[in-house]
Amino acid sequence: MTGVAILGSTGSIGTTALRVIARHRDxxxxxxxxxxxxxxxxxxxxxxxxxxxxxxxxxxxGRDDWADGAASLVEAATRPxxxxxxxxxxxxxxxxxxxxxxQAGKRVALANKESLVMAGELVLRAAxxxxxxxxxxxxxxxxxxxxLGGRPRADLQRIILTASGGPFHTWDAERVxxxxxxxxxxxxxxxxxxxxxxxxxxxxxxxxxxxxxxFLFGLPFERIEAVVHPQSVIHSxxxxxxxxxxxxxxxxxxxxPILYALTYPARVSDDGAPRFDxxxxxxLTFEPVRTEVFPAFALGVQAGRSGGTAPAAFNAANEVAVAxxxxxxxxxxxxxxxxxxxxRRQVVEHAETLAAVMAxxxxxxxxxxxxxxxx
Ligand code: NAD
Ligand code: MG
Numbered sequence: 001m002t003g004v005a006i007l008g009s010t011g012s013i014g015t016t017a018l019r020v021i022a023r024h025r026d027x028x029x030x031x032x033x034x035x036x037x038x039x040x041x042x043x044x045x046x047x048x049x050x051x052x053x054x055x056x057x058x059x060x061x062g063r064d065d066w067a068d069g070a071a072s073l074v075e076a077a078t079r080p081x082x083x084x085x086x087x088x089x090x091x092x093x094x095x096x097x098x099x100x101x102x103q104a105g106k107r108v109a110l111a112n113k114e115s116l117v118m119a120g121e122l123v124l125r126a127a128x129x130x131x132x133x134x135x136x137x138x139x140x141x142x143x144x145x146x147x148l149g150g151r152p153r154a155d156l157q158r159i160i161l162t163a164s165g166g167p168f169h170t171w172d173a174e175r176v177x178x179x180x181x182x183x184x185x186x187x188x189x190x191x192x193x194x195x196x197x198x199x200x201x202x203x204x205x206x207x208x209x210x211x212x213x214x215f216l217f218g219l220p221f222e223r224i225e226a227v228v229h230p231q232s233v234i235h236s237x238x239x240x241x242x243x244x245x246x247x248x249x250x251x252x253x254x255x256x257p258i259l260y261a262l263t264y265p266a267r268v269s270d271d272g273a274p275r276f277d278x279x280x281x282x283x284l285t286f287e288p289v290r291t292e293v294f295p296a297f298a299l300g301v302q303a304g305r306s307g308g309t310a311p312a313a314f315n316a317a318n319e320v321a322v323a324x325x326x327x328x329x330x331x332x333x334x335x336x337x338x339x340x341x342x343x344r345r346q347v348v349e350h351a352e353t354l355a356a357v358m359a360x361x362x363x364x365x366x367x368x369x370x371x372x373x374x375x
Pocket of ligand 1: 007008009010011012013014034035036037057069087088089090091093111112113114137138139190191192193194195196254
């Protein structure tokens with residue numbers, strides 16, 4: 001039996017993971033569940049899966065609450081009866097648990113891409129030193145891992161990440177600028193949490209994924225590309241050194257990448273996701289990313305190339321800007337503007353300690369809030 005901790009069990013990834021595990025109870029035991037708010041939903045999950053550890057944070061007691069929350073995530077991620085930590089937390093709140101789990105030698109099935117973006121070097125070091133391993137849950141990175149099929153990294157020439165393009169992929173810049181919250185959350189091919197849905201609409205998500213791919217697969221940024229593929233059927237391409245290109249294909253569902261991250265490198269029989277049908281999939285199309293309409297993409301990739309604490313600042317500015325947009329405090333088009341000001345003003349430092357990363361995160365959050373108040 002593999003013991004699984006599900007961090008963020010009430011979210012889109014968390015509930016999907018529990019649905020997958022419910023079909024494979026002979027293999028997986030839910031050892032820990034954590035959530036922020038939503039106590040009735042968490043209680044129902046606990047009653048269905050009998051975990052040995054449950055943590056509910058977000059009771060609204062300010063700073064102490066946050067500290068307790070972070071400590072309980074680390075506890076869930078490092079318990080002896082946990083083999084795999086599925087990190088389905090959204091945003092920077094997931095970082096400490098990722099690092100702690102890897103240091104404790106666990107497998108991290110990583111949906112929380114923000115961990116790798118903020119502190120890629122630290123996360124990889126934690127895995128090396130603690131003997132843990134990171135297996136991506138993000139569908140594009142799962143696709144790359146599946147295409148690689150255990151080949152040596154030296155065989156890998158180029159990664160082409162696919163992007164749905166989000167709900168605005170055909171819209172002109174002016175209309176995108178004043179898009180409403182409802183429009184931004186109306187994703188054409190994926191049903192996800194609010195933050196990642198907005199990230200998909202700005203294409204900041206694809207920049208986060210380029211940085212994620214850089215750390216996961218060890219490729220320099222010039223060998224990681226993104227292409228818009230509105231049908232979300234091809235989950236990414238891998239080019240090998242001889243020019244051969246492999247792709248992983250299927251109707252969009254997170255069940256498959258979640259199951260694969262739990263069983264990797266093994267495959268297990270599963271009938272959850274609809275089987276692929278090429279006729280049903282219809283025509284598959286590809287377009288370049290319109291960077292002039294979606295500037296958050298280029299800003300994020302540039303932060304990745306700059307390295308050090310730049311990706312942490314990009315991530316923090318984006319989180320603050322997305323929250324402000326969702327609260328109706330500023331228009332959609334200002335998300336990228338806020339990120340741009342923060343990155344322009346940043347003095348990039350080495351990201352070799354958690355303290356340096358957290359300082360950059362805090363600095364970027366404060367400046368982003370200030371920039372939002374200016375308008
Ligand atoms: P969500 O908002 O649906 O769920 C987030 C979960 O994290 C919830 O259970 C919530 O209780 C918990 N949480 C939020 N803030 C917390 C905090 N401060 N402390 C502790 N717990 C907290 O988000 P989601 O769509 O499931 O996304 C989760 C992560 O997975 C994100 O990093 C996202 O980018 C990534 N991801 C999601 C999808 C998807 O299909 N939803 C696909 C690929 C990657
Ligand atoms: Mg993705």
